[in-house]
Amino acid sequence: MDSSTAAAMVRADGYELHALAIAYGQRQGHELACATKLADALGAASFRIVTVDLGALGGSALTDEIDVPKDRDHASIGAGIPVTYVPARNTVFLAVALAAAEACGAEALVIGVNALDYSGYPDCRPEFIEAFERVAALGTKAGVEGTPIRVLTPLIAMSKAEIAAKGHELGVPFEHTLSCYDPIEQGGAWLPCGRCDACALRAKGFAEAGLMDPALGGQA
Amino acid sequence: MDSSTAAAMVRADGYELHALAIAYGQRQGHELACATKLADALGAASFRIVTVDLGALGGSALTDEIDVPKDRDHASIGAGIPVTYVPARNTVFLAVALAAAEACGAEALVIGVNALDYSGYPDCRPEFIEAFERVAALGTKAGVEGTPIRVLTPLIAMSKAEIAAKGHELGVPFEHTLSCYDPIEQGGAWLPCGRCDACALRAKGFAEAGLMDPALGGQA
Numbered sequence: 001m002d003s004s005t006a007a008a009m010v011r012a013d014g015y016e017l018h019a020l021a022i023a024y025g026q027r028q029g030h031e032l033a034c035a036t037k038l039a040d041a042l043g044a045a046s047f048r049i050v051t052v053d054l055g056a057l058g059g060s061a062l063t064d065e066i067d068v069p070k071d072r073d074h075a076s077i078g079a080g081i082p083v084t085y086v087p088a089r090n091t092v093f094l095a096v097a098l099a100a101a102e103a104c105g106a107e108a109l110v111i112g113v114n115a116l117d118y119s120g121y122p123d124c125r126p127e128f129i130e131a132f133e134r135v136a137a138l139g140t141k142a143g144v145e146g147t148p149i150r151v152l153t154p155l156i157a158m159s160k161a162e163i164a165a166k167g168h169e170l171g172v173p174f175e176h177t178l179s180c181y182d183p184i185e186q187g188g189a190w191l192p193c194g195r196c197d198a199c200a201l202r203a204k205g206f207a208e209a210g211l212m213d214p215a216l217g218g219q220a
Numbered sequence: 221m222d223s224s225t226a227a228a229m230v231r232a233d234g235y236e237l238h239a240l241a242i243a244y245g246q247r248q249g250h251e252l253a254c255a256t257k258l259a260d261a262l263g264a265a266s267f268r269i270v271t272v273d274l275g276a277l278g279g280s281a282l283t284d285e286i287d288v289p290k291d292r293d294h295a296s297i298g299a300g301i302p303v304t305y306v307p308a309r310n311t312v313f314l315a316v317a318l319a320a321a322e323a324c325g326a327e328a329l330v331i332g333v334n335a336l337d338y339s340g341y342p343d344c345r346p347e348f349i350e351a352f353e354r355v356a357a358l359g360t361k362a363g364v365e366g367t368p369i370r371v372l373t374p375l376i377a378m379s380k381a382e383i384a385a386k387g388h389e390l391g392v393p394f395e396h397t398l399s400c401y402d403p404i405e406q407g408g409a410w411l412p413c414g415r416c417d418a419c420a421l422r423a424k425g426f427a428e429a430g431l432m433d434p435a436l437g438g439q440a
Binding site for chain 1: 268270271272273274276277301305306307308309310311312314315316318319320322323324342343345347348351352354355356357358359360361363364365
């Protein structure tokens with residue numbers, strides 16, 4: 001939901017999109033099938049999947065056999081770093097995206113991080129993004145000899161309701177987006193659990209925006 | 221040569237070593253076989269190979285079919301960013317190492333970058349390392365809730381001659397190290413080309429240290 005809305009927003013600003021999905025050993029391999037459909041729907045000029053096996057390193061409920069927390073109230077979500085935190089995940093994502101951007105001559109990376117209605121991950125905060133931009137400026141040929149590659153975070157200060165409304169306005173096919181940390185396979189379709197932090201934040205966002213979530217019918 | 225000497229130096233300082241090799245699509249897959257032997261020789265407590273297919277992104281003589289420059293004089297080496305630069309390579313290496321370090325509770329990363337007798341890569345400079353340390357401090361649970369993971373660069377201000385002498389003193393098995401950008405396979409052994417920038421810097425280092433390079437006999 002966040003990545004695809006962020007992508008749609010920069011595309012609406014006139015950027016050509018080169019989509020990148022990272023296969024990092026997440027339990028929901030279905031995310032990668034969604035990413036393929038979204039890249040196509042958003043008119044991406046290219047789409048790549050790069051494998052980085054963070055699952056082999058362990059340490060997270062998203063890649064290990066640790067239980068995903070369920071039924072937490074909104075006050076608890078974001079009040080600390082949850083067990084769904086994947087060690088250095090966005091640092092790895094941005095590093096691989098930086099390599100991809102420099103190899104294809106892209107001006108900027110875009111990432112759907114959000115520091116308002118979020119789960120409390122340190123690598124979603126603006127100060128982290130600024131620190132990464134400095135790495136991009138100092139650690140690449142593009143940064144030293146040309147124009148540093150920027151990191152665009154169009155959602156950073158938006159609420160989930162604003163993200164749902166903006167994505168809806170831009171025609172993002174939310175039926176192909178998956179936010180759930182622990183989806184349930186049912187007859188070949190994937191249903192969100194409806195009880196993890198990501199489901200709770202998403203439901204609140206759609207409700208406050210006065211929209212139906214098209215993914216609630218299950219995904220083929 | 222640099223990675224293994226850096227590892228031996230921090231081990232001599234009392235650190236327990238957890239070795240990490242990145243399979244990034246480099247043409248010299250032989251590097252990974254060397255890494256396995258070196259981790260064992262250096263008494264590493266663990267050794268992992270993580271695949272990140274930067275080769276699929278293109279843009280470098282180390283992963284693509286671009287020719288590696290040969291027979292350049294020492295004044296030319298390091299005077300600009302060469303075609304052997306791999307886009308954002310050390311950013312990706314450090315990001316994956318940061319994830320590994322956080323997952324296993326390590327205090328620090330160690331990387332054998334060197335800004336003196338080096339090839340002119342932007343991601344070997346101290347200002348890049350400092351920027352990455354800030355990313356590690358702001359973008360991880362370890363940095364926010366505990367002690368930030370440091371990046372140790374014991375070779376950063378050493379000459380190649382000093383590195384050769386230090387590695388020799390610490391018993392680093394240089395016969396299992398491969399610096400060459402374009403090694404030649406000969407009867408199952410790998411021989412350095414002797415003509416690329418990395419071979420030139422290495423030869424100068426061993427010569428100035430008054431040492432023989434044990435890798436010149438070829439590697440099984």
